[in-house]
Amino acid sequence: MAKRPSAMDRFLEWTLNLDRRWIYLLVAVSVITPIVVPIGLPVTTTSSTRSAFEFVETLKPGDVAWLSFDYGPSSAPENDPMAEAFLRQCFLKKVRVVVIALYPLGGLGLANNVLAKITAEFPNLVYGEDYVNLGYKDGAAAVMRRLGDNIADAFPTDVNGRPIGEFPILRGIHDIKQVKVVFTAATGLIGEYWITQVHAQFGTPVIIGPTAVSAPKYYAFLNAGQLVGMLGGMKGAAEYEKLLRAKYPELDRFYGGTRLFTATKGMDGQTVLHTVILLLILLGNIAYLRSRARRRVTDVGGGRGPAGTRP
């Protein structure tokens, strides 16, 4: 008579055939709960984020930095906090910022929103002197090549159609070589173009803020010294926020509270979700290995073949 499976075996068997809707429910609860009730988990910083932050710290008041919105709404929760943190740091240091968007699916809309949000926090900023929005241009790599020769060739006007010669911020800045740093918050290939088309050809230092999915690729550029620093996904953004808070305690009003969405707050959700997924993977593997072991025993017992072979 066949041995009746134990309760543990039945549970593991149930796990192997778990309806995916239970997983979806678990994911939803894991993400929503920490957003509603923030946990405030600690964030540790990595060298790639620290080097990006420290490079921006070396800029002097009046220097010009370049911020490119190379992402769309799909990755905004990861990329928005990076762009916001970079803008806050620049404005606190009185570094002037030129903003552009090269991502066709909503890059400009996000640039407008982030600029409106951050410039409202610094009421003394003057458009055209402290920052300017040059808008969107199609053909990312081609635009970057033009920026190396003449910025006005690629962006003759700002986002509102005013000639860029009107803006004091761009006086004396003829091409991208005169910009102190390019920060690209990027999804997809455009971030890579800044390295290959701008840093490699014109030498302008580049900091990248890619989504977590595309971050692994950029370690190669980081190791080759072609990137000043990198903010990998939401974790990188949270690290940058931590460094920023430590250096500028006045930013606690943005990063200390729980009302605004920040990467630090988002990391709570990501941590809970990673934990849940890891536990699911662990459980799935225990169930799988146990089931495989049981099958081997059955196969040997039934005389259907040597252990380790499957019918």
Place this chain on the structure above:
Amino acid sequence: MSFDFGRVALFIFFFVVPVIGIALGLRSPAMRSRIPIITAFIAGMIPILSLYIPKGFLSGPQGMSPRLDRWLIIVAGFALLLGIVNVVQNNSRRIARRDAGWAFSVVLLAGLLVTGSLGIWGAVSGEGIGFRADGSTTPFKWIEDRFFQPLQSTIFSLLAFFMASAAFRAFRARNTEATILLVAAGLVMAGRVPLFELLAAPFPALQPSAASVSLFLGGLTEWIMNIPNGAAQSGIIIGDALGAASMAIRVILGIERGYLGLGAGE
């Protein structure tokens, strides 16, 4: 008046020659591929030569290569236009045939028409497509903020659910390679977040130990990302670049002709 050799050469290469090519192509189908191949050869060679021959007509501010770069931005704009034409053609056809899901095509075309019209109106009227001078949003921006952005975010958010389900089902220690992948992925997932601090949250006494373990895992994750991952990515990127270069040479030399979309006998 000085003779602008570069400008004249570009005019001949990219206007006179293609026009002759079209005329010849109308007479003989076999000629249809010749002129595009010659045009591609010239367009490909000019930027390469400009790097090696420091002559004003090639690489100067008004030289042939910078002019081609400027044209590239315009050509990229046409690619968007081509995409719109393609979307309209395909979806109009689906609606006319009453194919499955034709109602979605109606929504898509209506969205394209309304959003596109408002965008063009913003550009023509000088109002723009972002904020007005008084800080209020334009109709285009209103649609973008209330429809486009939430929809895009929703689609991408679904990935978290699919990835969790896929990870649960696919990440199994079936063989040695799968086990290595499983362990590396597990370490990186655990090392990127303060996982042990979360697990030790109900036990304050364990927090310092949890922090130490997290710090160690974080270091290990960085090592995995920097060394094995960085090395593999370098190889992939270099291989990718060599592949792109060889494909570019094939196109320039007319060996690769797939992009021409030629039919039989052409």
